[in-house]
Amino acid sequence: MHNYSKYSDEALFKMVIDGTQHAYTEIYKRYSNLLHSHAFFKLQDREEAKDVVQELFVNLWDKRHLIQLESNLSGYLYRTLRNKILNIIAHKKVQAAHEASLQLFLDSKPVPTDYQTRDKQLTLLIESEIQSLPKKMKEIFILSRKDHLSHKEISEKLNISEKTVKNQVNNALKILRSKFGLLIFLIYYLK
Missing domain, CATH: 1.10.1740.10 (RNA polymerase sigma factor, region 2, helix turn helix motif)
Known part of the structure; x- marks a missing residue:
C-alpha cells in the first residue's frame, strides 16, 4: 500500500x-x-x-x-x-x-376568570382584524383557518389557482402577525 x-x-x-x-x-x-x-x-x-x-x-x-x-x-x-x-x-x-x-408566558398564568376575559378580548381583536382584511383575502383565510379546507379545496370552491390561495393565506398571516406578534397569534390558532 x-x-x-x-x-x-x-x-x-x-x-x-x-x-x-x-x-x-x-x-x-x-x-x-x-x-x-x-x-x-x-x-x-x-x-x-x-x-x-x-x-x-x-x-x-x-x-x-x-x-x-x-x-x-x-x-x-x-x-x-x-x-x-x-x-x-x-x-x-x-x-x-x-x-x-415561552416559559415566561407559561409562568405568568392569570387567574381563570381574568384569563377567560383576556382570551375573549384577544379573540374579538383578532376577529376584528380578520374582518378588516381585503374581501377575497378574508374569504380565503376563513375557509383555510376556520373551515379547515385545504388550498386545493379552496381553489376548486372559488375557481382560482392553488398558488393564489397560498399567497392570500400567507399575506393574511403576515398582516395578522404584524398586528399581534407571533406568540399571541400562535397561541390563538393552536388552542
Missing part, C-alpha cells in the same frame, strides 16, 4: 479532489482529533463535537470539487469548523431565547 503520510496537505487534497480515498483518510487521521478537541472546548459537548467534525469531513469529501483553498488545508478546516460552531452557538441562543419567552 502507498504511504500517504509523507505527502503535504496540499498534495493530499489534490488527490482527494481526484477521488483518492486513502488521501482523504490520511487528512482525517491528521486533523480529526485536533478538530474534535477544538470543537469540544467550544461546545462543551462530546457528542456535538463529534457530530460537527464528522459533518465537516463528510462535506470535505462530498464537496471536494467545489472547495477552493485560499490558504492551506489546515486553515480551511479550522475556518470551516469555526463557522459551523458559531452557527450551532447562534442556533442555541435563539432556541434558548424562544424557550425562555
